[in-house]
Amino acid sequence: MKFSSKVKKCGLSPMRKFHPYAVAAREAGKRIYHLNIGQPDIETPPQYFEAVRNFRLPVLAYAESPGMPVLIDAILEYYGKHGMRFTRDQILITTGGSEALQIVFNCILDDGDEIIIPEPFYPNYNTMVNTCGAVIRPIPTSPEDGYFYADRARIESAINGRTRAIMCTNPGNPTGNVLTPEEMRMIVDIAREHDLFLIGDEAYREFVYEENEPLHSMGEFEDAAENVVIIDTVSKRFSACGARIGCIISRNTELIGEALKYCQARLAVATLDQVASAALYSVGPEYFAAVREEYRRRRDTVVSRLKEIPGVVCECPRGAFYLMAALPVDNADNFQKWLLTDFDDGGDTVMFAPGGPFYATPGKGVNEIRIAYVLRQKDLERAMDLLAKGIEAYNRL
Amino acid sequence: MKFSSKVKKCGLSPMRKFHPYAVAAREAGKRIYHLNIGQPDIETPPQYFEAVRNFRLPVLAYAESPGMPVLIDAILEYYGKHGMRFTRDQILITTGGSEALQIVFNCILDDGDEIIIPEPFYPNYNTMVNTCGAVIRPIPTSPEDGYFYADRARIESAINGRTRAIMCTNPGNPTGNVLTPEEMRMIVDIAREHDLFLIGDEAYREFVYEENEPLHSMGEFEDAAENVVIIDTVSKRFSACGARIGCIISRNTELIGEALKYCQARLAVATLDQVASAALYSVGPEYFAAVREEYRRRRDTVVSRLKEIPGVVCECPRGAFYLMAALPVDNADNFQKWLLTDFDDGGDTVMFAPGGPFYATPGKGVNEIRIAYVLRQKDLERAMDLLAKGIEAYNRL
Numbered sequence: 115m116k117f118s119s120k121v122k123k124c125g126l127s128p129m130r131k132f133h134p135y136a137v138a139a140r141e142a143g144k145r146i147y148h149l150n151i152g153q154p155d156i157e158t159p160p161q162y163f164e165a166v167r168n169f170r171l172p173v174l175a176y177a178e179s180p181g182m183p184v185l186i187d188a189i190l191e192y193y194g195k196h197g198m199r200f201t202r203d204q205i206l207i208t209t210g211g212s213e214a215l216q217i218v219f220n221c222i223l224d225d226g227d228e229i230i231i232p233e234p235f236y237p238n239y240n241t242m243v244n245t246c247g248a249v250i251r252p253i254p255t256s257p258e259d260g261y262f263y264a265d266r267a268r269i270e271s272a273i274n275g276r277t278r279a280i281m282c283t284n285p286g287n288p289t290g291n292v293l294t295p296e297e298m299r300m301i302v303d304i305a306r307e308h309d310l311f312l313i314g315d316e317a318y319r320e321f322v323y324e325e326n327e328p329l330h331s332m333g334e335f336e337d338a339a340e341n342v343v344i345i346d347t348v349s350k351r352f353s354a355c356g357a358r359i360g361c362i363i364s365r366n367t368e369l370i371g372e373a374l375k376y377c378q379a380r381l382a383v384a385t386l387d388q389v390a391s392a393a394l395y396s397v398g399p400e401y402f403a404a405v406r407e408e409y410r411r412r413r414d415t416v417v418s419r420l421k422e423i424p425g426v427v428c429e430c431p432r433g434a435f436y437l438m439a440a441l442p443v444d445n446a447d448n449f450q451k452w453l454l455t456d457f458d459d460g461g462d463t464v465m466f467a468p469g470g471p472f473y474a475t476p477g478k479g480v481n482e483i484r485i486a487y488v489l490r491q492k493d494l495e496r497a498m499d500l501l502a503k504g505i506e507a508y509n510r511l
Numbered sequence: 512m513k514f515s516s517k518v519k520k521c522g523l524s525p526m527r528k529f530h531p532y533a534v535a536a537r538e539a540g541k542r543i544y545h546l547n548i549g550q551p552d553i554e555t556p557p558q559y560f561e562a563v564r565n566f567r568l569p570v571l572a573y574a575e576s577p578g579m580p581v582l583i584d585a586i587l588e589y590y591g592k593h594g595m596r597f598t599r600d601q602i603l604i605t606t607g608g609s610e611a612l613q614i615v616f617n618c619i620l621d622d623g624d625e626i627i628i629p630e631p632f633y634p635n636y637n638t639m640v641n642t643c644g645a646v647i648r649p650i651p652t653s654p655e656d657g658y659f660y661a662d663r664a665r666i667e668s669a670i671n672g673r674t675r676a677i678m679c680t681n682p683g684n685p686t687g688n689v690l691t692p693e694e695m696r697m698i699v700d701i702a703r704e705h706d707l708f709l710i711g712d713e714a715y716r717e718f719v720y721e722e723n724e725p726l727h728s729m730g731e732f733e734d735a736a737e738n739v740v741i742i743d744t745v746s747k748r749f750s751a752c753g754a755r756i757g758c759i760i761s762r763n764t765e766l767i768g769e770a771l772k773y774c775q776a777r778l779a780v781a782t783l784d785q786v787a788s789a790a791l792y793s794v795g796p797e798y799f800a801a802v803r804e805e806y807r808r809r810r811d812t813v814v815s816r817l818k819e820i821p822g823v824v825c826e827c828p829r830g831a832f833y834l835m836a837a838l839p840v841d842n843a844d845n846f847q848k849w850l851l852t853d854f855d856d857g858g859d860t861v862m863f864a865p866g867g868p869f870y871a872t873p874g875k876g877v878n879e880i881r882i883a884y885v886l887r888q889k890d891l892e893r894a895m896d897l898l899a900k901g902i903e904a905y906n907r908l
Contacts, residue, residue: 115619115706115708115737115738115763115765115766116619116621116675117618117619117765117766117769118617118618118619118620118621118624118643119621120617120621120643121617121618121769121772121773122769124772124773124776125772126771126772126775127576127775127776130576130775153572153573154570155570156570157569157570158569158570158571162571163566166563166564166566166783167563167564169560169563172554172555173551173552173553173554173555173750174555174559174750174751174752174753174754175550175752175753176550176752176753177753179524179527209606209610209755209777209781210777210778210779212776212777212778213606213777216776216777220515220517220518220642221514221515221518222512222513222514222515223515224513224515224516224517225622225644227515238775238776238777238778241772241773241775241776242776245617245773246515246517247622247644278513309512311512340512341512353570353571354571355571355572355573355778355779356571356572356573356574356779356781356782356783357571357781357782357783358606358778358779358780358781358782366512368512368514369512369514372514372518372519374523375518375521375522375523375638376518376521376638376642378523378524378527378635378638379521379524379609379613379635379638379639380606380607380609380610380613380635381607381609381635381752381755382607382752382753382755383755384606384753384754384755384781384784385753385754385755386563386753386754386783386784387781387783387784
């Protein structure tokens, strides 16, 4: 049986690569502290479950293909509060931010096309872009430079005749980088000058940790109406990853028209999850402030503990709930495997995501890791302890 | 801005084409009887909503990428009751049957590849296949022949070097055709002999109306383990279209492995909908018997009323809740538009789905329509009245 050449280019999730070793470690009685996945432990606001319990229609029918008006209006109001005006026909509800990304890629990427993405980047972009027959052209960065990529010359040198889009994950996964308004303006200008789509994956928009720092979005740049596409989701914003509710927002009516073809072909997004996600948008600013404060504390813990480990290179991330760090080990893959098979401290060990799969450039990220700081303070401190002890023991081998 | 050549080949849903005319007709005070969409009016079993109300975890977290064990086990048990043994690693939960189809197509279809599908077929297959850069090679049928396609010579003549799969929607949408076990065996044999995937879209499996007729599935053919892929969904089975829960089932472990790449890239299917869909599988056989009886009555009403209209060609469908009919009109598109803009009977008019978009062969289906018999008996009778009166008035013009 023959399979598509496109799926053959894709791999299984690098996050799951160490799963068998983790299972074996647990079976051997070890306790594993998970810094490897971005599943927040914050409680989902009760508004979600109340809305679900109050659903009272006898038939769970298909929702409208572009999304349910109750959710569309809730999202438009949220954007309005952040100073961005969008209309109902500029938004399509999707099954998570993942489907939003896949649909946008399907609309704009053809065989042989390129999309510019700063590396390290979220590894699932690979499968989504490969499916379209396109490739990711990375903007190179380095840990010593804090994974900085917002440089006009560096971005423009990645543009060629097959370039269709620039994508910024902002705040960044895995780096936690946050673009300044000036950097955003500059990237918007590049997209306009080169007639490129500018995709803002803004799943982590609320997770910005500077005191009183306003949240920013590519959607603010109304002069780039044709270029800007926003990918959004309730997953991290409301700790509702399992709702699978996202959206595509753009003032480019042609793009929305093309994307609607895919929305109609897959009929609809889950009805109850849309109704309940609309209710999530009724939470007040105190919710975001509390969550932000919690993550800021966690970030500070992780960064201060990392700085104490000799040879670790990392910058303090300004947003999201990840950070990348270069470790003083030969190979983060080997180190992770060893942590699961050969290491423990009082029966405990730790998992992170090795850095290689976050890069398109072969050989990069070999000694880097991504840490998701999604654990409670006490567990996070213990996890960082284990990392420090693990590095020391591994390098004594 | 440039868009993908693949999305440009796709169209908006033909089911929505007459939506603006319907809106105008309603605004003009007309009542429209909808035979154009496959949204059942049967109540969703209360087990769904009970499960949702009883969900008690504080964090709505990502489910497992291949699907939640509680739902996988419920589906495996259901198949077991129908005499088919599958294991947990032979099933992937998807966001509706739509995502199941898209993932399977992505796995097996490359640019320039072909998939054989009897026409008329569900028009959304077009967008799903076009996205892969592949094309649908139709098996031609005719209304006079009851849309019969299960003919070895006819199927084999559609096979060439680029053929990757044969797909049977069984029971059929839009025709309501049901393959006999002998016909299924013959198609399975063709797939085996030519080393092709055989995709059974079995969304309507329970909707078969012969007295005591056992339900069949391509999954029964264990000797075609490498070939057979089943697409399944709770949408029609439990009148839970808005749950968006489907699945891919196959004994071809390589296919499941490739499909898992896509499942991981889009992370997970909605958590609550999986939990609640698992509960749906606890309904007893009396549920299916009652629903089947209700649809059988509706089918008989539609068919007997159609037979009374001079010049209509249609066979009594054996399954699903659709039928195709050739009308004594020049053009079903023009006729539908006229029904909305120029016709009414006591303020009432009727909508169906014109047949053209159900065909890949240009020019076919021009005078055909698809009727979805998803209305209550009384409304269905009135709708058929309107169709008869409409045809008469239209042909007097």
